[in-house]
Amino acid sequence: xxxxxxxxxxxxxxxxxxxxxxxxxxxxxxxxxxxxxxxxxxxxxxxxxxxxxxxxxxxxxxxxxxxxxxxxxxxxxxxxxxxxxxxxxxxxxxxxxxxxxxxxxxxxxxxxxxxxxxxxxxxxxxxxxxxxxxxxxxxxxxxxxxxxxxxxxxxxxxxxxxxxxxxxxxxxxxxxxxxxxxxxxxxxxxxxxxxxxxxxxxxxxxxxxxxxxxxxxxxxxxxxxxxxxxxxxxxxxxxxxxxxxxxxxxxxxxxxxxxxxxxxxxxxxxxxxxxxxxxxxxxxxxxxxxxxxxxxxxxxxxxxxxxxxxxxxxxxxxxxxxxxxxxxxxxxxxxxxxxxxxxxxxxxxxxxxxxxxxxxxxx
Numbered sequence: 001x002x003x004x005x006x007x008x009x010x011x012x013x014x015x016x017x018x019x020x021x022x023x024x025x026x027x028x029x030x031x032x033x034x035x036x037x038x039x040x041x042x043x044x045x046x047x048x049x050x051x052x053x054x055x056x057x058x059x060x061x062x063x064x065x066x067x068x069x070x071x072x073x074x075x076x077x078x079x080x081x082x083x084x085x086x087x088x089x090x091x092x093x094x095x096x097x098x099x100x101x102x103x104x105x106x107x108x109x110x111x112x113x114x115x116x117x118x119x120x121x122x123x124x125x126x127x128x129x130x131x132x133x134x135x136x137x138x139x140x141x142x143x144x145x146x147x148x149x150x151x152x153x154x155x156x157x158x159x160x161x162x163x164x165x166x167x168x169x170x171x172x173x174x175x176x177x178x179x180x181x182x183x184x185x186x187x188x189x190x191x192x193x194x195x196x197x198x199x200x201x202x203x204x205x206x207x208x209x210x211x212x213x214x215x216x217x218x219x220x221x222x223x224x225x226x227x228x229x230x231x232x233x234x235x236x237x238x239x240x241x242x243x244x245x246x247x248x249x250x251x252x253x254x255x256x257x258x259x260x261x262x263x264x265x266x267x268x269x270x271x272x273x274x275x276x277x278x279x280x281x282x283x284x285x286x287x288x289x290x291x292x293x294x295x296x297x298x299x300x301x302x303x304x305x306x307x308x309x310x311x312x313x314x315x316x317x318x319x320x321x322x323x324x325x326x327x328x329x330x331x332x333x334x335x336x337x338x339x340x341x342x343x344x345x346x347x348x349x350x351x352x353x354x355x356x357x358x359x360x361x362x363x
Contacts (some may be wrong), residue, residue, distance in 0.1 A: 021280050028285025032292055036306040044252035044307035051251045052314065058247065059315050061240040063089055069134065069233040072226050073127040075219060078119045080127065087326055088114040094323020097282065097316055108132070130219050131230070137178070138234035139271055144171045146268020149261060154297050167272060241267045248311055253304045262298045266305075269294050270312070282313050 033041060048055075067086040074080040088111045096107030112124030147164045150156065156164065242263045249258035249266075269290060277286045287309040295305025 022284070025280045025282075025284030025286065029288055032285065032288040032302075032306055033310075036288075036292060036301075036303040040301070040303035041307045041310065044304065045311070047254070048248065048251040048311060051247070052311070054247055055244055055311065055315055056318055058240055058244045059319065062237045062244075063319070065233045065236040065240065066131065066135065069230050070127060070131045072230050072233070073130040073134075073219065074119065074123065075127070075223065078123045080115065080119055080124065084115045084118050088112070090319060090323045091326050092323075094320040094327065097320040098324075126216060126219075130216055133216070134230050134234050135237075137175070138231065138238060139275070140171050140175050142238045143268050143271050144168060146265050146271075147171075150265045150268075150294075150297075153261060153265075156297060160293065160297065238267065238271075241270070244315075245270075245308065248308055249300070249304070252307050252311075253300055256300055256304070262300075265298060266291065266294060266308070282316060283309075284313075287312065 063086060067082055067089050070085045070089070071080045071082055091114055092107045092111035095110050108128065109125065112119075112121055112128055115124050118124075147168050151161065151164050242260070245266050246258050246260065246263035249263065270287075273283055273287050273290045277283045280286060288306045291309040292302040292305035295308070296302055
C-alpha cells in the first residue's frame with residue numbers, strides 16, 4: 001500500500017515539473033530560433049534536403065553498434081539475436097523520447113521486457129546493465145577528450161571555460177569512483193536496497209539487486225575476451241555521431257566547412273546536453289542554446305548551430321516514430337509494457353528466492 005502511494009505521489013509530482021520544463025524548453029527554443037534567424041535556419045534545412053536520408057543512415061549505425069554490444073553482454077546459456085536487440089533498443093528509446101522524464105525508469109527496463117519471450121528478463125536486464133556500464137565509460141572518456149580539445153584549441157569565454165573545467169572535474173571524480181566500485185566489488189546497489197528495506201522496501205527488490213550485482217561482477221571475470229570488441233563498438237557509436245555532425249555541417253555550412261576536430265567537439269557537447277537535460281522533451285531549447293553558443297566559438301554562425309540542433313531533433317523524431325510503429329505492430333502500449341516488466345521482475349525474484357530455500361521451507 002505504501003509503495004502504491006509513493007508511486008502515485010511521484011506520478012503527480014512529475015506532471016507539473018514536466019509541464020514547466022516543457023514550457024521553458026519551448027520558450028527557449030522559440031527565443032533561440034528567432035535570435036538565430038528563421039530565414040537562415042530554413043535555408044540550412046533546404047541545403048540539407050535529401051541529405052537527411054544520409055543522416056538517418058549514419059544514425060542507424062549508432063543503433064546497430066549498441067545493439068551488437070548488448071548481444072555480446074549476454075552470457076550462456078542464453079543468446080540474444082541482433083534483430084531482437086535492435087528492435088528492443090529502438091522501441092525502448094522511443095518510449096524514452098516520448099516520456100523523457102521516465103528515461104531510465106521506464107525505457108531501459110522496457111528493453112529487456114520486450115525480449116523476454118526470447119531470453120529471461122533478468123538475463124536481458126543484466127546484459128543491458130553491463131552494456132550501459134561500458135557505454136557510460138566510453139561517454140566519460142569521449143566527453144573528457146572533447147572538453148580538453150575545446151579548451152586547448154579555442155579561446156573560450158569565461159563562462160564556457162568554467163563549465164568545461166567543472167565538467168572535466170565531475171568526469172574525473174565519476175570515473176575514479178566507478179573504478180573503485182568495480183575493483184573493490186562494492187555492493188552499493190543491494191546495500192542501498194537493504195537500507196531502504198529497513199524503511200519498508202519489499203524484500204524482492206533486495207534479492208533482485210543482489211542477483212543483478214552477481215551477474216555484473218561475474219561478467220568481468222568470465223568474459224574478459226569480450227571487453228575489446230564491446231569497447232570498440234561503443235567507440236563506433238561515438239565516431240558515427242561525429243560523422244553525422246560532420247556530414248550535416250558539410251551540407252548546411254558551405255561557407256565554413258567543418259573539420260574532424262570541430263565535429264568531434266560538437267558531438268561531445270551534444271553528449272553533455274543529452275545527459276544533463278534528459279528530463280526536457282527532445283532537449284527542447286537547451287540543445288539550440290548550447291550548440292549555438294559552442295558553434296560560435298568554433299567559428300560557425302549561431303544559425304548553423306541552431307540548425308544542427310533542429311536536424312538532430314528531426315532524426316530523434318524519425319527513430320521515435322519507427323519505435324512506435326514497431327510497438328503498435330506488436331499490439332503493445334506503454335502501460336502494458338510497464339505492467340509486463342513489473343510482473344516478470346516479481347516472478348523472477350520469487351523463483352530465485354524459492355530456489356534458495358531448503359526443500360522443507362519451500363514446500
